[in-house]
Amino acid sequence: MSETAKPSDAYRLPTDVRPKHYDITVRTDLVKETFEGVVKIDLEVVRPTASIVLNAAANLVLTPASLSTPTVTQLAPIETSYDESTQRISYTFPQELPKDNKITLRIGFAAPLTGSMSGYYKSAWDKGIYSLTQFEPTKARRALPCWDEPLLKATFDVTLISRAGLVSLSNMPALATPAAPQAGDEALYAGVEAKEWVATKFETTPPMSTYLLAYANGPFAHLESSYKSPLSGKVRPLRIYTTPDLIHQGQFALDVKAKALPLYEQVFDVEFPLPKLDTLVASDFDSGAMENWGLITGRTNAYLLDPNNPDMRAKKQIAGGQSHEVAHMWFGNITTMAWWDNLYLKEGFATVMGQSIILDKIFPEWKVDSEFINNILDEALALDAKPSSHPIEVECPDANNVNQIFDALSYAKAASVLRMLSKYVGEDKFLQGASIYLKKHLYANSVSRDLWEAIGEATGIDIPNLMDNWVSKIGFPVLTVTDTETGIRVRQDRFFEDGPAKPEDNQTIWTVPLGLLTTSQPGQAIVNNEAVLSEREAEFRLDTSKPFKLNADTNGVFRVLYSPERLAAIATEAAKSDTLFTLNDRMGLINDAMALSKAGLLKVSAALNLVYNLREEKEFLVWSGISSNLGIVLSTWWENDHIVELLNSFRKQLFAPIVNKLGYQYSKAETADITQLRTLSITQAARGGDPVVVKELQDRFAKYIAGDKSAIPADLLTVTFHTAAVHGGAEGYEAIVKIYDHPDTPSVKTAAIRALGATPDSELMEKTFSMIRTRSRNQDVMYFFYGLNQNFKARKPLRAFFEKHYDEFVTRFEATFTLKRLVKGTYAGFSAEKDREQTEAFFKGKDTSRYDQGLAQALDGIKAKTAWIERSTSDAQEWLENWEKTSTKL
Structure with a gap:
C-alpha cells in the first residue's frame, strides 16, 4: 500500500x-x-x-x-x-x-x-x-x-x-x-x-x-501591565519575562499586548478566558514566537526593543508578532483545527487579524493594510506560483511531516485569501462571522466549512461556493484583460512563475471578485466590488477610453495581465500626482508587472519601464516594492556582471536623490513613512555602490566602533554594518565580529550576523563558516545563511560548506523548523540549469522527507530563473543600456 x-x-x-x-x-x-x-x-x-x-x-x-x-x-x-x-x-x-x-x-x-x-x-x-x-x-x-x-x-x-x-x-x-x-x-x-x-x-x-x-x-525578571476587559470589566495582569540583563527592552511588546487584547475582545465579542497573559522571551528559540495559551513565548528579536534607540523595522516586527500571537488566544486556542491539514484556520487568521486588521487599529499611521501587499500577499503569490506549491488546506496525514506546512501558504496565502473575503463581504460582516464561528466552537475543534458557514450566516452569501477552490486547490489565477467594443473580456488561467499553464494543470475555475475600478463622468474613481468572474472567461461593459483597472486596492489573490498598450496607459495614470489609483493599486501594479515578466507573459523591459515611470513617487511602500522587485532581477542575473552593473547604476539613480533630499538624521517628529523611506533609500544607494553614501556610512561605522554609538541610528545598523563588511576588508570584518560577540540589542546582533555573510573576501568567508559551526546559537544559523545567500560571491562557497557538513546540520536541526530554511537558503539563489542538476545530484538517495517541499520549491525557483534568463536577457540588457545612454547622470 x-x-x-x-x-x-x-x-x-x-x-x-x-x-x-x-x-x-x-x-x-x-x-x-x-x-x-x-x-x-x-x-x-x-x-x-x-x-x-x-x-x-x-x-x-x-x-x-x-x-x-x-x-x-x-x-x-x-x-x-x-x-x-x-x-x-x-x-x-x-x-x-x-x-x-x-x-x-x-x-x-x-x-x-x-x-x-x-x-x-x-x-x-x-x-x-x-x-x-x-x-x-x-x-x-x-x-x-x-x-x-x-x-x-x-x-x-x-x-x-x-x-x-x-x-x-x-x-x-x-x-x-x-x-x-x-x-x-x-x-x-x-x-x-x-x-x-x-x-x-x-x-x-x-x-x-x-x-x-x-x-x-x-x-527571570519581568515587567507588568494590565488591561480591562471591555466585555466584563475584569482587570487582568499582563507580564513579559526574560533574563534580567534584557528585561528593560520588553516594554514596547508589553504595551502592544495591552492594546491588542481589548480590541480582540470587542471584534470577536468573546472575552479572553484566562486570568493572565504572560510573554516569555528566550535567547534560543526555533520559530519566531509561539501562542501557548496564557504563556506566549518567542525569540529575542521578536519581542525586545531598545527603548533609547528603537528602529522602525524592529518596532513593526515586534508589534505585528505580538498581535499575531494574541490573535491565537482565540483562533487556535479557544477554537482549534481538528488536524494539521487545517493549520491555516489559525495561522491565516492570526496573520490577517494580527498583522493587518487589529494592528491597523493600534498603529493606523503605519499603513499596515498596504504593507500587507508587499510583505504577505506578494510572498504568498511568489510561492504559490511554483509547480511544487500545495493547497492552503493540504493533506498531511503523517505528523512527522507537519513542520513542512508551516510555510507562506498556510500563513501568507491563507491570510491573503481571508483578506480578500473580508474586503468582498465587508470587514464588519467578516468579523461578525468570525465571532459566530468562535462562539459555536468554544473549547472545541473545527474544519474549514465551519468557518465558511459562520461567515455565510453573517453575510447571507454562499461562502463555501465562493471560497472552497481558494483553499482546496493549488495555485491562483492570472486574469488576462483584452479590450472589446463594449468593454473588456477577462479570462482566468492558473499562473505559473515559469510560463503559461499546460492544459492538464489548468483545470481549476476560481470564483474571483474582480474589484473593477472605473472612472465616472466627473473623473472620479468608482469601484464595482460586485463584479465576479466565476467561469473561464466573461465580458464586462465599461468605457475603456477612460482609466480603469482590475483588482482595485490590490485586494484579490491574483495577477492581472493587460496588453502592452493598456499597461502603458495605466502606468501613465499611475505616475500622475493626482492619479486615480491608490497607494495599494500602484503597489500591486509593480508586483504584477515583475511577476508577469518572470513568467514570460510580459517583457521585463515593460516592468522596468513601469518602475522608471514611477520615479517621482512619494510613498515609501511603492518604493519598497520597487526595491524588492529590482532585487529579484539582480538576484536572477547575478552571474551576468554587465547587467548587475547596469542595475546597480539604475538603483543609484533612483534612490540617491531621495537620500540627498532626506539626509541621514532621524526625528521623532517625522512620519513612519519618512523614516522608512530614508532607511530604504540609503540601503539601496549603498548596495548599488553610490560612493557618497558608502563613504558616509564608512565614516559613521568608524565613529561607532571608536565608542560613539550615536553615530549609527538604529534604523541604519543593518546597511552600515553591511557596508563595513563589503568595503572594510579584514579590519571591518573583525570589528563586526566584536559587535557580534557583545551586541547591545537583538537588532544589533542580527545586523552583525547578516554583515558577516556580506564579505567578498574568501578567507573571511571561511571564518564566517567556522563561526556557524563552532560558536553560533542554533536560532541564529538561518540569519548567517540568509546573509551569505544575498552575497553573490558567497553563494557557491555556501553550497559547498552546507554539502560538506550536511550530516552535521541534519543532526543539529533534526527536530526543528530550521532545516528546511537552511536548504532553501542554500539553493534558492541559483539560476542556472547546471546548478539545478548539481542540487538534484547531491540530494539523490538522501532522506529528504523533512524538507522535501522546501527543496522542491528551491529547484522550481532555479528552473524558473533559468527560463527567465534565456527568454529575457537581451530585452533586459537592451532596456538598461538604452536607459544608461539617455538618462541624466547623477
Whole structure:
C-alpha cells in the first residue's frame, strides 16, 4: 500500500481511549541539566478495549506504566511496545477496560535538557541556563507521554519543582498554596521541605490541545501591565519575562499586548478566558514566537526593543508578532483545527487579524493594510506560483511531516485569501462571522466549512461556493484583460512563475471578485466590488477610453495581465500626482508587472519601464516594492556582471536623490513613512555602490566602533554594518565580529550576523563558516545563511560548506523548523540549469522527507530563473543600456 493510500489510523492515534485531564509534575534541575516527572492522565474509555496507545518520543526514559480504576488500585500492563517511527507507546492490559469507567494512567519520565529548541529544552544566557517548552506542532511528546494530537483536548494541572530562587511559569497563574506530594511522587519533592527546592502548582487550564501546553523555569525578571476587559470589566495582569540583563527592552511588546487584547475582545465579542497573559522571551528559540495559551513565548528579536534607540523595522516586527500571537488566544486556542491539514484556520487568521486588521487599529499611521501587499500577499503569490506549491488546506496525514506546512501558504496565502473575503463581504460582516464561528466552537475543534458557514450566516452569501477552490486547490489565477467594443473580456488561467499553464494543470475555475475600478463622468474613481468572474472567461461593459483597472486596492489573490498598450496607459495614470489609483493599486501594479515578466507573459523591459515611470513617487511602500522587485532581477542575473552593473547604476539613480533630499538624521517628529523611506533609500544607494553614501556610512561605522554609538541610528545598523563588511576588508570584518560577540540589542546582533555573510573576501568567508559551526546559537544559523545567500560571491562557497557538513546540520536541526530554511537558503539563489542538476545530484538517495517541499520549491525557483534568463536577457540588457545612454547622470 502506498503512503497516500494508508488508512488514517496508520497515522492517527486510536480513539477508543481519550484523555480528559492531565496532572503533570516536573522536577527541573538546571545544574545537572535534566528533568524528571510523572504524569497522571484521567481517561475516558469510548469503546471497551484492553489496549492504550499514546505518544512518547524516543528521548524520554519512561518508568513502567500503571492504571488505577475504581476497583483496582494498580493495574500493570502485560505487554509494552514502542514504535519509533510513529513515536507511539502501546500498553496491553490483562483485562478489557469498560466504557465510561473512571481510569487514570500513571507514567514516570525523565530526560536530559538539551539545546534542541524542541520539547522541554535549555536556553543559555550570560550567567547560566534556563528551561522552557516548545511543543508545536508535535513535540509535547518529547517532554511527557501524552495524546499529542490537536483534536484530543484535555484540561491540565501542572506542578513545577525547581531549585529555590528561580521563577516557574506555566499557562495558568500559580496557586498561593504550595504544592504537596501525592502518593508515589515523594521522590520528586526531595529538598522541598528544606527549602532548597520549591514546588509551584498552577491553576487548572481550560480544555486545550497538548501543543499549547507550556512551562518554564529560570532566573527571570519581568515587567507588568494590565488591561480591562471591555466585555466584563475584569482587570487582568499582563507580564513579559526574560533574563534580567534584557528585561528593560520588553516594554514596547508589553504595551502592544495591552492594546491588542481589548480590541480582540470587542471584534470577536468573546472575552479572553484566562486570568493572565504572560510573554516569555528566550535567547534560543526555533520559530519566531509561539501562542501557548496564557504563556506566549518567542525569540529575542521578536519581542525586545531598545527603548533609547528603537528602529522602525524592529518596532513593526515586534508589534505585528505580538498581535499575531494574541490573535491565537482565540483562533487556535479557544477554537482549534481538528488536524494539521487545517493549520491555516489559525495561522491565516492570526496573520490577517494580527498583522493587518487589529494592528491597523493600534498603529493606523503605519499603513499596515498596504504593507500587507508587499510583505504577505506578494510572498504568498511568489510561492504559490511554483509547480511544487500545495493547497492552503493540504493533506498531511503523517505528523512527522507537519513542520513542512508551516510555510507562506498556510500563513501568507491563507491570510491573503481571508483578506480578500473580508474586503468582498465587508470587514464588519467578516468579523461578525468570525465571532459566530468562535462562539459555536468554544473549547472545541473545527474544519474549514465551519468557518465558511459562520461567515455565510453573517453575510447571507454562499461562502463555501465562493471560497472552497481558494483553499482546496493549488495555485491562483492570472486574469488576462483584452479590450472589446463594449468593454473588456477577462479570462482566468492558473499562473505559473515559469510560463503559461499546460492544459492538464489548468483545470481549476476560481470564483474571483474582480474589484473593477472605473472612472465616472466627473473623473472620479468608482469601484464595482460586485463584479465576479466565476467561469473561464466573461465580458464586462465599461468605457475603456477612460482609466480603469482590475483588482482595485490590490485586494484579490491574483495577477492581472493587460496588453502592452493598456499597461502603458495605466502606468501613465499611475505616475500622475493626482492619479486615480491608490497607494495599494500602484503597489500591486509593480508586483504584477515583475511577476508577469518572470513568467514570460510580459517583457521585463515593460516592468522596468513601469518602475522608471514611477520615479517621482512619494510613498515609501511603492518604493519598497520597487526595491524588492529590482532585487529579484539582480538576484536572477547575478552571474551576468554587465547587467548587475547596469542595475546597480539604475538603483543609484533612483534612490540617491531621495537620500540627498532626506539626509541621514532621524526625528521623532517625522512620519513612519519618512523614516522608512530614508532607511530604504540609503540601503539601496549603498548596495548599488553610490560612493557618497558608502563613504558616509564608512565614516559613521568608524565613529561607532571608536565608542560613539550615536553615530549609527538604529534604523541604519543593518546597511552600515553591511557596508563595513563589503568595503572594510579584514579590519571591518573583525570589528563586526566584536559587535557580534557583545551586541547591545537583538537588532544589533542580527545586523552583525547578516554583515558577516556580506564579505567578498574568501578567507573571511571561511571564518564566517567556522563561526556557524563552532560558536553560533542554533536560532541564529538561518540569519548567517540568509546573509551569505544575498552575497553573490558567497553563494557557491555556501553550497559547498552546507554539502560538506550536511550530516552535521541534519543532526543539529533534526527536530526543528530550521532545516528546511537552511536548504532553501542554500539553493534558492541559483539560476542556472547546471546548478539545478548539481542540487538534484547531491540530494539523490538522501532522506529528504523533512524538507522535501522546501527543496522542491528551491529547484522550481532555479528552473524558473533559468527560463527567465534565456527568454529575457537581451530585452533586459537592451532596456538598461538604452536607459544608461539617455538618462541624466547623477
